[in-house]
Amino acid sequence: SKPAKAVKEVVENAAEKVTDFLTPDVPGSPGSAPAPLEEPTTPRDPLPPKKEQGAPATVTPTGAETGAPATAKGQQGAHLTTAQGARLRDTDHSLKAGDRGPTLLQDHHLREKITHFDHERIPERVVHARGAGAHGVFEAYGTAEAVTKAGFLKKGKKTDVFVRFSTVLGSRGSADTVRDTRGFATKFYTDEGTFDLVANNIPVFFIQDGIKFPDVIHAGKPHPDREIPQAQSAHDTFWDFVSLHTEAQHHTMWNMSDRGIPRSFRMMEGFGVHTFRLVDEAGETVLVKFHWKPKLGVHSLTWEEAQMLGGMDPDFHRRDLYDAIEAGAYPEWELGIQVFPDNPDQTFEGIDLLDPTKIVPEELAPVQAIGKMTLDRTPTNFFAEVEQVAFHVGHLPPGIDVTNDPLLQTRLFSYLDTQITRLGGPNFAQIPINRPHCPVNDMLRDGFHQHAVHAGVAPYRPNSLDGGNPFVAGDGEKAYTDVPVEVAQARKVRANPVSFDDHFSQTRLFWLSMTPVEKEHIIRAYTFELGKCYEQAIKERQLQCLANIDPVLCREVATGLGLPAPEPTLPLAEPAPSPALSQVGKEWPGDGRMVGIVVDDGADLDGVRDLRKAVFAAGMVPLLIAPHGGMLGDLPVQRTFATARSIEFDALLLAAAPAPAPDALPARDAKAGAGDAAMVDPRVMLMIDECWRHAKAIGAWGGGAKLLAQAGITGTPGVVSGDSATEVFTAVQRLMAAHRVWERFPASVA
Ligand code: HDD
Incomplete structure (x- = not known):
């Protein structure tokens, strides 16, 4: 782990550099351009890539080196060319019949340039469209070796990572600081295959079964008639949904708390939400929940700051992330796991581990640190990397497996499916940012945007024409093997287990775990959001939900709305508060402030x-x-x-x-x-x-x-x-x- 002192030294050394990038073109300031920029008259070498920002390794889908230089592919050499490499003499005038005449169809350069431009945009992500990403490294402590055979978790092992943070509801150009859940997706390029931990900064989810995902997203997105409001939950359809689907109340409470408006991506926790299964060499299994713990602590904006930033600096989180990395104040998180026995009933202390609307309080199952991630490199090209990165909860290395959480099960289908539309075909794993950092030897062939020139004649198994290659791994050869979990003899049903019916006790647990100032913020947030709704019936229905969470909360919000506070319709649970949920009361380092x-x-x-x-x-x-x-x-x-x-x-x-x-x-x-x-x-x-x-x-x-x-x-x-x-x-x-x-x-x- 890099000690705080070293980070400070880097920051100090970077002091002049920080001054430079914060003070562009101030004549005479250290590092500023000596003379005003002029267009050069003779070709010169292109600008070098940013420091330490080479392109990702140029490995083909079959794992061979392409031989291409490890520097960025675009902008090579001094002369402008067509996409076919022919040098151009003019890119500012279209070919015309006389200088006042019509443009000629034969102008290939014009058509190539405009056609390419016309197709520069790809569909934005249907959710999590607005995001920012960075490269880094994960170093394992070795503490997970006892419970998993995953090679990247062996002591001291370092693995390249790429992280993309995001909001959920807004479009790609929306503001960073809106009240919303934040995505926290990490790609570990492990030697044994890529592992994607596609997490959020909130440990629970709105719905228990992925079949409702289109519903909750349709409710949260702008109204279909006017397409407003952008990137907001403060509107009727959102509150209509969450007050009717009361399983959403827990996640909604987190969104209304300060967690919904983080100060910085660097100051957010991350949660894998679902329970996963780890498996060791002997085939023994445990259940785990993944947690990211930021070194800088968990901090938030105030609601007024968040709203002002939406106008003043909609790129606030993106800027903060990149400024911090460039200043050498590298953001760090510890990866931790809560470990539970892999019981047949998949519960722990009465909490259903397959229900994604439930947490296991850290006081009941401590988060045990298993490694540390440091983000130390900004993207070279935002589109190529941040936009084209494709995560999937099913990208798992040997040693990590899924559970029957019905939300996770649907996600296992959704991510691959969405990438095919978004990235234009099934070969998105060949895009540099998505390429595994280990040999790939699949028998997937052809399709749109096929980059590989696959040799051989027999992409099938078994074969005798390609010498029998490729072979499947035998015992002890580190293959991914699905854990042979018992599947109960059961009837097909469209139903949830009864334990999924409790929607309020943990929502109350969260409320009771807050300090007074955090409770005050939650009251204000509900009052603001419901105050933005038009339908009286929706406000009343949500107040009824609040009454079933806590009478004080309900009364305060009702007063703000000018409505009567209803009585609870369910008995109030009395869970023990979890102090770990509060953001207040400790001291943290101020790196990058x-x-x-x-x-x-x-x-x-x-x-x-x-x-x-x-x-x-x-x-x-x-x-x-x-x-x-x-x-x-x-x-x-x-x-x-x-x-x-x-x-x-x-x-x-x-x-x-x-x-x-x-x-x-x-x-x-x-x-x-x-x-x-x-x-x-x-x-x-x-x-x-x-x-x-x-x-x-x-x-x-x-x-x-x-x-x-x-x-x-x-x-x-x-x-x-x-x-x-x-x-x-x-x-x-x-x-x-x-x-x-x-x-x-x-x-x-x-
Ligand atoms: Fe999802 C993107 C996190 C439930 C379907 N999801 C996406 C991203 C994150 C999450 C961080 C952005 C990845 C990126 O930066 O490229 N999603 C979650 C979490 C969930 C969750 C933590 C619940 C625990 N998601 C969920 C469900 C479904 C989806 C239940 C569908 C049934 N999610 C998608 C998607 C997206 C996506 C449509 C949009 C873009 C993409 O996948 O690549 O497939």
Whole structure:
């Protein structure tokens, strides 16, 4: 495991680099282009691929090296060519009959260029269309060796991975920060075949049987008549569905909690949801649930931040992921398993392990760490990798098998099926990002986009013409073998086991496990979402569900909606709370956090210089916010008052009280001619106000200290001032470890 110190060193070393990419083209800033860009007049070598960003290994579907260079295939050489490799002399003018004449059909270059462009888009994913991905490595601790024969889980084994994070409901261009479940799909390129762990950041699912998947998705997607709202659950069809299919209440509660609006992909847990089966060399089995635990802790946005980001920076999560990786603050997760005996009834402590609407609290079955994943490389080409990556819950290496969870069983069909449409045929496994990193020797042939030039004449078994190749593996030759689980003699039925009928006890467990501030957020989220519904009957039906979860929750939401709170229709369960479900109350490292620093030409620049060093040393990124771009002395300005907004920063430090810049809109105070307030740029005051409202740490020194009094926040929790920049930052850093200044949130419930 890379110690935190090493990460910090990388960040420090990357400091100059961070400055560079955050300060494009500032003349004179370190690393900026010496002269304005001009179009070169003679061919030169193409730009090299980004550092450490070669294309995936060029292995054919049969496992042979293609001999192609390991660098990106596109953009080779200095001269523009057609797709057939013929050099072009002109790509800006179509071939016409005279310079004012009609375009000629014979212009092959024109037709090739436009035809290709016309087909650049492929269907977006029907769910999880909006996503971002990154490469990395998984290193096994060896702790799972006792329960599985999977080679990639042997101690010290390193395996390449590619992860794609996503939202579920929105289209490909929708905002990152909407209230939704997040996808967390990981491709492990193991030596024994690819393993896809196609997970979410929520450990339960809306439905118990995959046959309802089209229904829940149709309900969550925009209304079919107007196609609104985009990427939202705050509308009638969603609440209609979840209030009628009460098995959805547990997942819905998670979505209404802070888990539905993560601060960062780097700060999310991941859950395999279903129970899987692990099998060892001797054929012994256990049941497991997979968990990803982020090193940085689990943190969320506030709802107001999430909404503002939807407009200000719809790419917030994507940007955060890539900025962190490029700054060397590599995101890390531990992979863990909860282990259960493989009993015939597939239950643990009375919890049905085949019901995907149920968790097993960590207090009952601890999550045991089995390895660590580090994401350290951004994609070279977003389309080629993030869009074309194809996951499938059925991609399993020897040692991992499925269970009879009826949701998982349907997924085993759905993923392969959807890729055929989305990626244009059955050969998507040959796309570089999907190629296994081990030899492939299948007998699949032909089909659209066949890239392999398969040799031999006998793609069938047994054969005598190709020397009998390929052979099937014998005993001890690491073949995938399905666990010969007993299948009960049973009648065909369209039915669930009775244990699946309990829809409320674990929803209540989640509610009871929250701290007051988290409960408050949940109340606000339900009130917001139901407040966006038009149909009275739907609101009333959902209130009835809330009454069956908790009377206080129901009463508070009903008050917000201006409706009576119904009585429960079912007895309330009294489960023991699971403190592990709460996000509040611990301290976490701040790697990759953003610290905004308000400065102007009169600020204590020596202090700011020290502060920047201290922030980098803490593994965070300092961003100078000034009235104008360019430089302040020798310090590069990363944001101006016009481009900055509070939501980008995890903490705000004030080094100055800048007068209104020329592009500031008039403020009410300025019009009224009020004393000092009139002299501060209103955007700075807005930033302070928002940071305070969103419970972020605020610090000030020197010329900035008077702003605290002006904003009326002196002495309030999480607001610090001091004599020097570094002293203030030390206090702010301590506050940031708790993620937010939780005391600032009002909590009406205990
Ligand atoms: Fe799914 C994509 C996760 C239930 C059908 N799913 C998809 C992705 C994730 C999940 C993370 C995006 C993968 C990527 O980034 O390319 N899905 C889940 C989880 C589920 C779940 C954790 C429940 C535990 N899914 C589920 C069901 C069905 C599907 C029950 C169908 C019956 N899911 C799909 C799909 C998608 C998909 C239609 C769309 C794009 C794709 O597969 O490649 O096949």
